[in-house]
Amino acid sequence: MTTTHTTDRGTRKFASRLLMTSYGLIAYALFLLVFLYAIGWVERLVVPRTIDEGSRTPAGIAVFVNLALLSLFAVQHSVMARPWFKKRWTRIVPAAIERSTYVLLATAALALVMWQWRPLPQQIWDVQAPALRVALYAVSLAGFGLVLTSTYAIDHFDLFGLRQVFRNLRGQRPPETAFRTPWLYRIVRHPLYLGFVVAFWVTPTMTVGHLLFAAVTTAYIVVAVQFEEHDLIATFGDRYRSYRARVPMLVPGLPVSRR
């Protein structure tokens, strides 16, 4: 009897771990799909609807709606990444799928931004020379390349919650946060965010909507860095302080502030 109960409990536990792993894999797959679409959306390449398309509204309403969408994205991203939130959240959501849930909700927020975005297609600049257009596309796409490379430099599978669900499947606890300064992270402290800034600002055709998107996301990145570094200092103390004193935040080669 006891053996049957123990076996049942073991089977249930394994089934639940398997379910959590599937959840993590689905969250990651959805993220990849939406993120790939987002690249096409910003670049105006391949996808059926881009940053300059969608339901037309008066400019004032379009700005208001777009700012509301980006604010929602920023709040989701920043609040759910804070240690105080994670501590409370993991009383409801198992720690093993906390990161996957973050990824899933961030994906939903990004999809909502693109779905409800109101275009402001008036052009600010439009480069005509074909060679220069190609060069600008290449630099912008290289920005997205930098984003992807940075995720691998720091820990792609941890960042997207996969390491956590696979550890859980093997009955292990989520990994401890590790402080890393691989190659890219010795040039700037936030190469991933730098990649986004490059991807969003470098474009052959800049419209009002695209400019609004680039300006607001850049401002958000600067604010997000403050929160992120506050937490990194709380976790790693002097190791992070001395790193911050040596390596510039976003612009390679820029002198660092001696705080």
Ligand SMILES: C[S@@+](CC[C@H](N)C(=O)[O-])C[C@H]1O[C@@H](n2cnc3c(N)ncnc32)[C@H](O)[C@@H]1O
């Ligand atoms: C989306 S990643 C962005 C990383 C970094 N801000 C960048 O732009 O390359 C955010 C996560 O990376 C972590 N992180 C940032 N710098 C780190 C470092 N040097 N070592 C380990 N984790 C880091 C943060 O704690 C946060 O959980």
